[in-house]
Amino acid sequence: MIRIYNTLTKRKEELIPLKEGWVRMYVCGPTVYGLIHIGNARPATVFDAFRRYLEYRGYKVIMVQNFTDIDDKIINKANEMGVDPQKLADTFIAEYFRDAHDLGIRPANFHPKTTDYIKEIIDMVQGLVDKGYAYVTKSGDVYFEVRKFEKYGKLSGKKIDDLVAGARVEPGEEKKDPLDFALWKSAKPGEPSWSSPWGEGRPGWHIECSAMSTALLGGSFDIHAGGEDLIFPHHENEKAQSEALHGECFAKYWMHNGMIRMTGEKMSKSLGNIFLVRNALKVFGRDAIRLFILSKHYRSPIDFSENILMDNKKAAERVWESLEKFESRYEEVPIPKYDSWMNERVEEFKEILDDDFNTPEAVALVFDLVKELNKAMDNSDEEKALKAYQLIKREFGPVLGLFDLSRERKELGKEKELIEILVDIRSKLREEKKFDLADEIRNRLSGVGVILKDSKDGTSWSVKS
Ligand SMILES: [Zn+2]
Helix, strand or coil: CCEEECCCCCCCEEECCECEEEEEECCCCCCCCCCEEHHHHHHHHHHHHHHHHHHHCCCCCEEEEEEEEECHHCCCCCCCCCCHHHHHHHHHHHHHHHHHHHHCCCCCCCCHHHHHHHHHHHHHHHHHHHCCCCCCCCCEEEECCCCHHCCCCCCCCHHHHHHHHHHCCCCCCCCCCCCCCCEEEECCCCCCCCCCCCCCCEEEEHHHHHHHHHHHCCCCCCCCCEHHHHHHHHHHHHHHHHHHHHCCCCCEEEECCCCCCCEEEEEHHHCCCEEEEHHHHHHHHHHHHHHHCCCCCCCCCCCHHHHHHHHHHHHHHHHHHHHHHHCCCCCCCCCCCHHHHHHHHHHHHHHHECCCCHHHHEEEEEEEEHHHHHHHHHCHHHHHHHHHHHHHHHHHHHHCCHHHHHHHHHHHHHHHHHHHHHHHHHHHHHHHHCCHHHHHHHHHHCCEEEEEEEECCEEEECCCC
């Protein structure tokens, strides 16, 4: 039985999908106007791993993650750069896929973009106008009338009266009430726009996720996920407009990940304290970043620091070393027969993750198994080592998206071998007193950042960073 914390009910609940055996899941994706940072990597990594776990537990998962490709930030950035907003968005969607791939995140089943769903958005807004939940202003804006929706505030736990205190109508807005939010914005000069029953304009932010999730998953689905910074107003508004229109529960479970903080502050592009995924991947590698994220419970905040990432990099390297040491004994590592010891570990793994996706404990279990693997190798207990290897590399690793050595590590392995060959040949040249050629090898390796150091015990090498 899988239990997850539901933001809507504020407690852990058993996951009972609307359709048996299937989990339909919508994750709010990034607004595409720049390269993704570590803060974006968290929901992507966490919910990708959660999806892998659901599949591991036998569910079929349909996952949708959108791209917001029309928005003030995109328009401003495009104007700054003198490019078309749509081109800018498409560029960063491509860059997103590159980074996500390098992070070991599988594509969702659907990646809808807002501008591909303008018709669905307009239909939805019209539906809300027809039902009396939305109104059109003189200038052609359409607003959702929050007070008409009784359950407003239930998801975020906010009370209408408290919200009123902090809200105000901005100059130029034609809202009836400061709480109302835009479903459709009339076009401003120089902005991209689409024609609608209310004139030229573009969608407000919240309506896109309601329209795209309805189109791809239906008006009622299982899990809506995203960062906790989206609970209010974004998710509260999505829920209000969807339920007002469809008259049925929008998402049954709401999952929210905590924020990654830099010096205690939420990390986001608008605050400027960016740490780009691309840079972090170069310096620390995929497993270090995934371990950094999955070693904390998804609902807790994480404080970002380079030191923690470095620690995770070292930890990942130790695991690789153990796995590779074991792999080197085989042409192909065989699959052991699962016995009670292995099955107990599998049960433990499931129990841990069934409890609100407790990845820190699952990671700890994997590290315990690495200890077992090392111990078994030291004791020449081949059978035990094989069992531990199987669980780390083939059973649990893939669920967490960890220790997939096939790419990043094996390539490095080849380079290492080539360097060793050159160092060997150089030693032989030195023995034969062919110092010119030996020095040339040293100098040319140095030119590509490989530094050789001769001592009485032989030659060692290191890579200049
Ligand atoms: Zn959304």
